[in-house]
Amino acid sequence: MVDRNNSRLSIVKQCKLLGVSRSSYYFERKGESEENLRITRVIDEIFMDYPWYGSRRMTLYLQHLGYCINRKRVQRLMRKIGVVAIVPRPGTSKNHPHHKVYPYLLRGLEINRPNQVWCADITYLPLSKGFMYLVAIMDWQSRKILSWKISNSLETDFCVQALKEAISVYGPPEIFNTDQGCQFTSDEFTSVLKSHDIKISMDGKGRWMDNVFIERFWRSLKYECVYINEFHGGNALKKGLRKWINYYNEFRLHAALNDKTPDEVYRQTLNVAA
Template identity: 65%
Template sequence: MTRRLRQLGYEVGGKRIRRLMRKMGVMAIYQKPRTSQPHPAHKVYPYLLRGIAAEKINQVWCADISYIPMRRGFLYLVAIMDWHSRKALSWRLSNTMETDFSVAALENALRLYGKPDIFNTDRGSQFTSLEFTQALKDADIRISMDGRGRWMDNVMTERLWRSLKYECVYLQAFET
């Protein structure tokens, strides 16, 4: 919008355009992916991290899913991270929100780094699925799931997504 208005001869800045668009309620109408929708039939596990500080590696791992915009549509990206080291242990891309790519990332992280004491996720259907939770149970890992409004628990992966998107994805126009 800023570029177009400048082409028309108006002297405007991006901040002003964003502020005015927000004030008018104008927003993009493209489809936005919904990555954290719970499945009504899946079991939701309690939140186990209240009052716990990650003081060592493999104490708490977390996972999150984001989307990568492509020229036509988007891909989904899952990452498994260690809370203490904030290291991305494993990741996978998929063009669908099926559970298999999340399980593959989990199995890869377990194979490469051992197992955590607690694994924390949001309540998205991939993480509440029988396949994902069974993989955690088989490895004897305690399952923790964020409650509503617990955005701070995923702040490490959210920061990873922000860095990845602003430093790479948004600068490129990926075809595939």
């Protein structure tokens, strides 16, 4: 039989050694309520149409739609999913004060071949109960999605995995462009780039347009795949994303690519360059 008094005494000693209160030892974090998850999804949908909305205008818009909600709650939910008005840009990736930031190398550069420039970004994706994050790596010239990973947190690991996968399949690009988020400025991520002699480029602070092609990809993905489906978990989301991204790469015609698919442009231009 367990001696509860000794057990409690042990817990008290552990808390003192760790410098935490007993209440925090027993604390279990609760997930968001179903109502907050529903509102969060609506906020994300609104932001896709009106990316210049800050918390004040977002609150007014939600109230106009019939939601009983105050600005403080809207601010918290927007922070939760990394949504910030267009200046500065959507902030799913937060910068880190001690990570090195690299200059933007694409200004005035003619990008005319595959694997010349890759870019990456992270976005929030709603589920029926909860949400996940998606990172995608895109070839700038062809708009082809080279790799992607989902995660239930904003740790760096899933970004590094996507990067390594893309390089292993397609070889290293000449330049890799991202925002200044801590995932992309981390030593874990940049060390992979440096080990392949890839030049590192980063958007200017508040310059969401510097990575505009992948921003447009997020919009298409959410409207054509995520919002019209009710994914109930990570496995269902992963299956749905795989199907839609394959369609995007292989069958979706792009006016900006002379009505060709990203796969066609990537292969054709690569063959010409070879």
